[in-house]
Amino acid sequence: MNPTGVPTVFLVDDHHLFRAGVRSELGEAVVVVGEADEVSAAIELIAERLPDVVLLDVHLPGGGGKAVIEAIKPSHPTVSFLALSVSDAPEDVIAVIRAGARGYVTKTISGPELVDAVVRVASGDAVFSPRLAGFVLDAFASMPPGTELPGPLDPELDQLSPRERQVLRLIARGYTYKEIARELTISIKTVESHVSAVLRKLQLSTRHQLTKWATERRLI
Amino acid sequence: MVAARLRRDHRCISDQLKSRPQRWEARTPRRGPHDPYLDGHGRARRRFGRGRFYRSREDRLIAGIAGGIAARIGRDVTVIRIALVLSILVSGLGVVCYVLAWLLLPVEGSSETIAARAISDRQGIALALALAPVLVLVLLVAPVLHASFATSWGPPLLISAAGLILVFRNADNDEQAWLVDSAKALLQLEAEPRQSRRSFMVRLGTGSLLFVLGICVIADGALSRSWLRPLAGTLLLIAATVVLLGPWWLRLARDLVRERQARIRAEERADMAARVHDSVLQTLAMIQRSADQPLEVAKLARAQERELRSWLFEGRAPGSFGAAGALTLSAGVEQIEREVEAAHGIAVDAVTVGDSPLDDELRALLEAGREATVNAAKWSGATSVSIYVEVEPKRVSMFVRDRGAGFDSDGIASDRKGIAESIRGRMQRHGGTAIIRSAPGEGTEVELSMPRRSGHP
Numbered sequence: 310m311n312p313t314g315v316p317t318v319f320l321v322d323d324h325h326l327f328r329a330g331v332r333s334e335l336g337e338a339v340v341v342v343g344e345a346d347e348v349s350a351a352i353e354l355i356a357e358r359l360p361d362v363v364l365l366d367v368h369l370p371g372g373g374g375k376a377v378i379e380a381i382k383p384s385h386p387t388v389s390f391l392a393l394s395v396s397d398a399p400e401d402v403i404a405v406i407r408a409g410a411r412g413y414v415t416k417t418i419s420g421p422e423l424v425d426a427v428v429r430v431a432s433g434d435a436v437f438s439p440r441l442a443g444f445v446l447d448a449f450a451s452m453p454p455g456t457e458l459p460g461p462l463d464p465e466l467d468q469l470s471p472r473e474r475q476v477l478r479l480i481a482r483g484y485t486y487k488e489i490a491r492e493l494t495i496s497i498k499t500v501e502s503h504v505s506a507v508l509r510k511l512q513l514s515t516r517h518q519l520t521k522w523a524t525e526r527r528l529i
Numbered sequence: 530m531v532a533a534r535l536r537r538d539h540r541c542i543s544d545q546l547k548s549r550p551q552r553w554e555a556r557t558p559r560r561g562p563h564d565p566y567l568d569g570h571g572r573a574r575r576r577f578g579r580g581r582f583y584r585s586r587e588d589r590l591i592a593g594i595a596g597g598i599a600a601r602i603g604r605d606v607t608v609i610r611i612a613l614v615l616s617i618l619v620s621g622l623g624v625v626c627y628v629l630a631w632l633l634l635p636v637e638g639s640s641e642t643i644a645a646r647a648i649s650d651r652q653g654i655a656l657a658l659a660l661a662p663v664l665v666l667v668l669l670v671a672p673v674l675h676a677s678f679a680t681s682w683g684p685p686l687l688i689s690a691a692g693l694i695l696v697f698r699n700a701d702n703d704e705q706a707w708l709v710d711s712a713k714a715l716l717q718l719e720a721e722p723r724q725s726r727r728s729f730m731v732r733l734g735t736g737s738l739l740f741v742l743g744i745c746v747i748a749d750g751a752l753s754r755s756w757l758r759p760l761a762g763t764l765l766l767i768a769a770t771v772v773l774l775g776p777w778w779l780r781l782a783r784d785l786v787r788e789r790q791a792r793i794r795a796e797e798r799a800d801m802a803a804r805v806h807d808s809v810l811q812t813l814a815m816i817q818r819s820a821d822q823p824l825e826v827a828k829l830a831r832a833q834e835r836e837l838r839s840w841l842f843e844g845r846a847p848g849s850f851g852a853a854g855a856l857t858l859s860a861g862v863e864q865i866e867r868e869v870e871a872a873h874g875i876a877v878d879a880v881t882v883g884d885s886p887l888d889d890e891l892r893a894l895l896e897a898g899r900e901a902t903v904n905a906a907k908w909s910g911a912t913s914v915s916i917y918v919e920v921e922p923k924r925v926s927m928f929v930r931d932r933g934a935g936f937d938s939d940g941i942a943s944d945r946k947g948i949a950e951s952i953r954g955r956m957q958r959h960g961g962t963a964i965i966r967s968a969p970g971e972g973t974e975v976e977l978s979m980p981r982r983s984g985h986p
Contacts, residue, residue, distance in 0.1 A: 415878065417876045417913065419912070419913075439915055439917065440880050442880065443881065446882045446919070447883065478917075478919070481880045482917040482928045482930055483915025483917065483928075483930045483932075484930075
């Protein structure tokens with residue numbers, strides 16, 4: 310974060326109008342240090358300007374948001390990514406998260422909420438939109454009992470705790486972190502740590518399901 | 530005494546609430562996922578049906594006991610009835626058991642038994658006890674007259690009569706009215722007075738004659754072939770019963786059919802009202818709002834006209850799910866998302882976890898959910914509505930939430946059809962529940978829950 314305490318942001322989206330809209334919505338709360346409309350330009354500029362947060366469209370010409378994260382993450386671990394998209398196929402969203410994005414929000418998000426999400430990601434927290442929470446619940450729930458796993462099931466990584474599930478459900482219902490904290494009578498910090506834990510599981514779990522699940526969304 | 534009266538008053542209120550869903554809505558306590566009233570109603574009744582014996586409200590000829598047993602053990606009610614009648618014919622004990630069950634089993638949906646009320650009814654108990662001397666008399670006189678049937682049938686019949694006195698005096702208002710009606714019908718006191726009075730006398734005369742004849746033949750007939758005696762006697766008794774009670778049974782059966790039809794019609798009307806409210810009334814409200822935009826009005830009117838036509842002439846209900854619409858739950862949710870966004874210009878964020886093919890229950894869930902979403906779009910003033918649907922093995926839950934104005938749920942007028950009929954009534958008719966949480970300034974969340982039919986794994 311720069312000395313003023315305001316996070317620096319880099320926009321990657323192939324729609325010029327959308328970038329302009331986000332810029333004006335973010336307003337004074339963040340500093341937009343640059344923007345790009347395709348993968349290779351984005352990689353080059355991000356490496357040069359090193360923003361705190363990259364707002365990244367899931368679908369981009371030249372490889373998608375996933376390619377940007379994979380190129381930047383190893384050499385510049387301080388840069389955080391927040392995926393931003395209209396409403397995409399779950400497998401794309403999950404792929405961007407697994408590549409290393411700290412969160413996912415839909416483009417219908419309001420200005421103040423977007424600022425809030427950016428600040429959160431800049432400070433190392435995870436940001437889940439209701440949709441992402443739904444995807445994750447689906448991904449971790451859709452294993453029918455008795456399914457053969459390719460490897461041994463690691464409860465640390467391959468299952469959500471009941472509390473995490475509860476938090477995700479409330480996010481999916483449209484609750485803010487503050488409202489979740491009130492509903493479950495826990496602190497906002499605890500909510501944040503639950504969400505971060507879920508994000509970690511999502512990124513590290515070797516669950517066969519996570520990659521295959523979207524295509525196999527069965528009717529239960 | 531006072532306690533009994535209080536209990537009775539409480540029962541009356543809950544009966545009223547049951548029969549008038551809107552009023553009940555209006556009094557719904559404000560917050561409460563854990564509120565027994567809100568949550569329990571539909572479900573509590575179902576649990577009741579599975580776990581305990583009760584007297585059926587719907588399947589009843591006399592006290593609804595056969596219907597209750599049938600519902601509890603999952604057999605056809607006719608089988609139970611035949612078994613009951615046989616047990617009564619074999620010995621008088623069956624009658625006593627029946628009356629005891631009448632006293633001791635609560636009627637469906639209530640938890641109070643007639644016996645609980647009869648305990649405080651001193652006059653009734655006195656009347657019932659007054660039959661004791663008669664019983665003693667019968668037991669003393671019968672052996673002298675060699676009337677063995679009187680010794681075996683007298684006690685159970687008299688005990689039953691005592692029980693019936695208590696039942697009649699302490700049944701709740703509905704049941705009492707029903708009993709009085711049946712008794713009047715039995716004696717033909719009311720229907721078609723002039724003609725039937727004469728025919729009643731004729732019937733009574735013929736029936737009694739046959740009855741006495743039958744008894745005599747059984748008791749000591751003059752017929753030579755001994756095996757013919759009971760046969761002839763029984764035939765005569767049956768004939769007597771048919772002549773005496775036949776018209777009553779016919780009328781009772783007719784009434785039952787009529788009552789059932791009326792109930793079905795009422796349910797259909799409620800469904801239809803909900804549909805009309807969802808489509809036509811909503812459109813009219815929107816037309817009033819955009820009265821200064823002729824193009825918009827024309828568009829709305831055209832869309833509504835198309836919808837009505839397809840409903841009236843092609844039998845496709847407006848905005849229906851299934852048929853020409855969505856076939857799965859998630860597709861149905863997307864349909865709601867699209868429709869409400871298009872019609873009300875509000876962002877709808879829908880998240881669905883799991884999926885399921887649509888059946889009637891889930892269709893009702895979607896319709897109630899759409900109504901909740903439309904309500905949020907119209908009244909909350911919020912810029913977006915969240916929908917969350919989760920399919921679990923045993924049930925499907927749907928949450929519709931906005932961060933808008935909210936309302937005081939104690940203060941909803943009872944004629945607000947939207948919440949009362951379209952949401953809660955609809956859910957309850959299909960065995961689900963609806964919980965509405967809202968407070969002024971805090972937005973609204975509608976939680977719908979529908980048990981899943983076993984049938985899907």
